Amino acid sequence: MTLIDAAPATKAHEQETCELELTTTLRDVIVAKFETVSAAQGKPLTGTLTDELVLLESGLDSLCFAIIVATLEDELGYDPFTEAEDVFFPVSFGDFVRFYERAR
Amino acid sequence: MAQPPSLRGTLKRSARLAERRIWGAAGEIALADLAGGTALGGAAATLAGRSVLLRLADPIYAAVALVELDGVARRIVLAPPDLADDALRGVIEAAAIEAAVTDGPEPIAGLPTHRIAVPVQFQDTEPASTIATEWVMFTSGTSGPPKMVVHSLAGLTGAIKPPAAGAPPPIWGTFYDIRRYGGLQILLRALLGEGSLAITAPAEPMPAFLTRLARVGVTHLTGTPSHWRRALMTPQSRALAPAYVRLSGEIADQPVLEALKARFPGVPIGHAYASTEAGVGFEVNDGLAGFPAAYVGRPGEVELRVVDGSLQLRSARAAAGYVDGHGLADAEGFVDTGDMVELRADRYHFVGRRGGVINVGGLKAHPEEIEAVINAHPAVRMSRVSARRSPITGAIVAAEVVLADPRADEATAKAEILAACRERLAPFKVPALVRVVPSLPMTAGGKLERAIG
Numbered sequence: 017m018t019l020i021d022a023a024p025a026t027k028a029h030e031q032e033t034c035e036l037e038l039t040t041t042l043r044d045v046i047v048a049k050f051e052t053v054s055a056a057q058g059k060p061l062t063g064t065l066t067d068e069l070v071l072l073e074s075g076l077d078s079l080c081f082a083i084i085v086a087t088l089e090d091e092l093g094y095d096p097f098t099e100a101e102d103v104f105f106p107v108s109f110g111d112f113v114r115f116y117e118r119a120r
Numbered sequence: 121m122a123q124p125p126s127l128r129g130t131l132k133r134s135a136r137l138a139e140r141r142i143w144g145a146a147g148e149i150a151l152a153d154l155a156g157g158t159a160l161g162g163a164a165a166t167l168a169g170r171s172v173l174l175r176l177a178d179p180i181y182a183a184v185a186l187v188e189l190d191g192v193a194r195r196i197v198l199a200p201p202d203l204a205d206d207a208l209r210g211v212i213e214a215a216a217i218e219a220a221v222t223d224g225p226e227p228i229a230g231l232p233t234h235r236i237a238v239p240v241q242f243q244d245t246e247p248a249s250t251i252a253t254e255w256v257m258f259t260s261g262t263s264g265p266p267k268m269v270v271h272s273l274a275g276l277t278g279a280i281k282p283p284a285a286g287a288p289p290p291i292w293g294t295f296y297d298i299r300r301y302g303g304l305q306i307l308l309r310a311l312l313g314e315g316s317l318a319i320t321a322p323a324e325p326m327p328a329f330l331t332r333l334a335r336v337g338v339t340h341l342t343g344t345p346s347h348w349r350r351a352l353m354t355p356q357s358r359a360l361a362p363a364y365v366r367l368s369g370e371i372a373d374q375p376v377l378e379a380l381k382a383r384f385p386g387v388p389i390g391h392a393y394a395s396t397e398a399g400v401g402f403e404v405n406d407g408l409a410g411f412p413a414a415y416v417g418r419p420g421e422v423e424l425r426v427v428d429g430s431l432q433l434r435s436a437r438a439a440a441g442y443v444d445g446h447g448l449a450d451a452e453g454f455v456d457t458g459d460m461v462e463l464r465a466d467r468y469h470f471v472g473r474r475g476g477v478i479n480v481g482g483l484k485a486h487p488e489e490i491e492a493v494i495n496a497h498p499a500v501r502m503s504r505v506s507a508r509r510s511p512i513t514g515a516i517v518a519a520e521v522v523l524a525d526p527r528a529d530e531a532t533a534k535a536e537i538l539a540a541c542r543e544r545l546a547p548f549k550v551p552a553l554v555r556v557v558p559s560l561p562m563t564a565g566g567k568l569e570r571a572i573g
Contacts (some may be wrong), residue, residue: 056538072326072354078346078481081353082512083552090553092547097511098375105352105379 067110126250138570142178145321155244163234171195173220181223268437278437279400290315295343301396322551330356344369346481368392371470374409398455411471459503480548481513519551
C-alpha cells in the first residue's frame with residue numbers, strides 16, 4: 017500500500033523537477049539572447065531582466081526584439097508569435113518567457 | 121479653370137473649428153488660430169510663388185507650415201525626418217528650392233530660411249489669392265538619392281469622405297510621422313473632416329505618446345503593423361478605447377489583426393493600401409489579411425490590376441510624376457507599385473517587394489546596397505541579402521555569405537562583416553542574421569538567384 021502510494025508521488029516529484037529545470041534553461045537561453053543582442057546593437061539594458069520589467073522599457077527597440085525572435089527561432093526551432101493560437105503580444109519580460117514556455 | 125480651395129480656406133470653413141486641436145509632443149495648436157493666423161509673420165508674402173523646403177524638427181510645425189503655404193507657395197517640399205543633411209544639396213537642385221522654413225536656429229543649406237518661432241505665435245492674417253500648390257513628398261527609405269514625387273491637394277484628399285452627419289467629431293491619432301504619406305493622410309483627414317489630431321515626434325517614447333492618446337480620448341488610431349505591435353507590447357496601450365483602428369504602410373498579417381481584435385473587442389479594424397507614388401488605393405474591413413480578388417478589375421475611383429505578380433493602380437489620387445518631370449504611370453495610366461501579390465483561393469496576399477526590397481518596420485532596405493558593403497570585406501567572395509519574415513517588424517535583413525577562403529574562421533569573419541555593416545549602414549539595414557554558406561545559386565544568366573517575398 018505504502019509502496020504503491022509512494023511510487024506515483026516520486027514520479028510526480030521527478031516530473032516537477034524536470035520541468036523546473038527545463039524552465040530555468042529556457043529562461044537562461046532567453047536572458048543570454050537579450051544580453052547578446054543588447055551588446056551587439058549598442059542598446060544597453062536599463063536593468064535586470066526580471067519578470068516585471070516592461071519589454072519596451074528594457075532599453076531595447078523593435079529591431080532588437082525582431083532579432084531576438086529570429087535568432088531564438090533558429091536556436092529553438094519555433095517562433096511563438098506566428099505559431100500561437102492565443103493572440104497577444106508580451107508586455108513584460110515574464111510574459112515573453114512564458115510565451116516561449118507555453119509554445120514549447 | 122477655377123483654382124481648388126486651399127487647405128487654409130477649407131479648414132476655415134469647416135465645422136466646430138473653435139473646439140479642435142492638434143496635440144504634439146511638445147505642445148498643442150488650436151485649429152482656429154491655425155486657420156486664421158500666420159506663424160511666419162511677414163515672411164509668408166515673400167514665399168508666395170516660390171519652391172519652399174519644409175525642414176522641421178517637430179512635425180507639428182510641419183502641419184502649421186503646410187496650412188500656411190498651401191495655396192501660397194508654388195511648391196512645398198516636405199522633408200521627412202530621416203532626410204540626411206548631405207542629401208540636401210541634391211534635393212534643393214532637383215526640386216528647384218528657393219527658400220526654407222525651419223523651427224531650428226540654423227539656416228538651411230544656405231537658403232533664405234524663415235523660422236517658425238517656438239512656441240508658435242499666430243498673427244491674424246487674411247489669405248491672399250490662392251494658387252494650386254505642388255506638394256512634393258519623398259518615397260520612403262530608398263537607396264541612393266531620395267526620390268521625390270509631386271502631388272496636388274486634390275489628389276491627396278481624393279480618398280477623404282465627408283464625415284457622416286451627426287457623428288461625433290473624430291479624435292485622430294497616428295503613430296506615423298505626418299511628413300510621410302501615411303501620416304499626411306491622417307493630418308488631412310483631421311483638418312478637413314471636423315476632427316482633432318494627436319501626433320508624436322521622433323524623440324517621443326511610445327509609452328508617453330500612448331498616455332497622451334488616452335488623455336485626449338483618441339477615437340481613430342492609425343499606424344503600421346509594426347507600430348501596432350509595439351503599442352500592444354506597451355502597458356499604456358491598455359488605457360486606449362478607440363472606436364476605429366487602422367493599419368497601413370506594411371503587410372498586415374493575420375496575427376496582428378487577431379491581436380488587435382482581441383485587445384479592442386467589437387472595434388472596427390481596417391487595413392488600407394496606399395503608397396506615396398500611387399496614392400490611397402483601397403481599404404479592407406473584413407478583418408482578414410490580404411484583399412478580396414474581386415477588388416481587381418472592378419470599375420471605380422481606383423482600379424487595380426495585377427501584372428507579372430505586381431499590383432498596379434490607376435486613380436486620380438496617384439502622384440502626377442517625379443519632381444524631375446518623369447512620369448509614374450504607364451500609357452494606360454496605371455502606376456506599378458512593385459508590391460508583389462499572390463492569389464490564394466479568392467484573396468490576394470502581399471508577398472513582398474519586387475527586387476527583394478526589404479520593408480523593416482516601414483523603412484525600405486535594398487539588398488544590393490547591403491551586399492555591396494558585405495562584399496567589400498576582403499574575407500568575402502560573394503553574398504546574398506534577403507528578407508526574413510518577422511512578427512515584430514514585418515521583415516528583417518538576413519545575409520548569406522560565401523567566404524573567399526573556406527578554411528577561414530567563420531565567427532571572426534561574421535563579426536568583422538557585421539562591424540563593417542554597422543559602420544556604413546543605418547541600423548535597420550545591418551543584417552540581423554548572417555549565415556556562412558558554401559555557395560549561392562545563380563540563374564542561367566549568371567545572376568544571383570533571388571526569391572521574391
